[in-house]
Amino acid sequence: MTTASPPGIDLDSLTPWFSEHVAPVKSLSAQIVGHGRSNLTYRVEAEDGRAWVVRRPPLSHVQKTAHDMAREFRIISALEPTGFPVPKPYALCTDDSVIGAQFYVMEFVDGIIAVDPNEVGAKFDEGDRRKIGEELVDVLVRLHSFHPEEIGLKDFGRPSGYLERQVRRFGEQLETIRYRETKELDDLAKRLQAAIPEERRLGIVHGDYRLDNAILNDEGHMIAVLDWEMCTLGDSLADMGLLQMYWGNPTSSQLNIGATSVMSLPGFPTWEEAAARYEEKSGADLSGLDFYTVLAHFKLGVILENMYKRFLDGGTVGAGFEMIGQQAVVLGKRGLEVADESTIANLRG
Known part of the structure; x- marks a missing residue:
């Protein structure tokens, strides 16, 4: 985990937004998780170890009918109250000025991804x-x-x-x-x-x-x-x-x-x-x-x-x-x- 901003996310801009819309934090660090082959996924961690996930679109070649953060956020927001296994959604940001694109924040679920x-x-x-x-x-x-x-x-x-x-x-x-x-x-x-x-x-x-x-x-x-x-x-x-x-x-x-x-x-x-x-x-x-x-x-x-x-x-x-x-x-x-x-x-x- 690094306090420097990875590609596609501006921690200096994200931190105050995070404190207002997700949870009070003094500072944030982030690392890319997964392969980053489509939407980019970051594990974001506060100074006390609390962790969340931030999702945003790719850095380039975004198809106009794809990578809609609001749609992703909406579907998990609809399914989570039913008990269907999805991460808990926290907040959606549609203001591109925060990190350069729309994004949303959801629960960090710790477990095993069966790829190996x-x-x-x-x-x-x-x-x-x-x-x-x-x-x-x-x-x-x-x-x-x-x-x-x-x-x-x-x-x-x-x-x-x-x-x-x-x-x-x-x-x-x-x-x-x-x-x-x-x-x-x-x-x-x-x-x-x-x-x-x-x-x-x-x-x-x-x-x-x-x-x-x-x-x-x-x-x-x-x-x-x-x-x-x-x-x-x-x-x-x-x-x-x-x-x-x-x-x-x-x-x-x-x-x-x-x-x-x-x-x-x-x-x-x-x-x-x-x-x-x-x-x-x-x-x-x-x-x-x-x-x-x-x-x-x-x-x-x-x-x-x-x-x-x-x-x-x-x-x-x-x-x-x-x-x-x-x-x-x-x-x-x-x-x-x-x-x-x-x-x-x-x-x-």
Whole structure:
């Protein structure tokens, strides 16, 4: 922890705002946590050891439809009173003059982020890992069970037309940031546009639901779901398509992103078991999930293209960006493999 201001945060300006809106503090120190690959996350600590988290947008290449701090703050503010596992929200700042961008403050939740297979393998036995995988599914079922209007989120998004908008919006983003040939992602965009299904389960969509976007306690229970920046209202099966992409399978380790290698450890349920559990507990029909899984590959590929462009332009904070460009290519290729094997004719091209 340092008293010098890390990139993207001005502690001299933040401290008086913090004392007025969050808690009385004499001084603050901060460090970047996570990879800083999208919204920037800081652990902020007072002189007496009290800690919070500050979230703000990236330093550059901010898409106009992304990185909305007010939306993140609103969703966790709506979910926290229900007992759903999210950090407690404290304050939102919409004044760019404080640290150079809008930001919000939430609880610092101390626990385990299951991204290192060696750590997870040493900490949790096979029985524990199975329970972690099952709880990952169960918490998603609970999220999808909420009626948005009952928790103040009726106007949080436009559920109808979600899939068409996602395909179009990410295709437009790919064109906006285009700096090299992306034939695999371009092909996926065309196939997805031709295969958009009728939406079946309208509700809350997390948008990036996976094991390493959760914090576990020492017993392996999920105590906080993180990274709500892509949350909206839409077809909630999109979360299952993305979860399938990340789940441990023979090809997912090629992605080298998220908790794919962790989910391949012995003990975790197979994807087939996870999907069956979701169907049983939610009552959902997962036939036709291929579309949502291909969509997940396409969206993440575009996101990584944007991150890599930001890295090339010097607008990233932290390490690990050098391989992101190649990961975007792998995602495009893997998405095409899923599409080619699909029972959905228009996905096969």
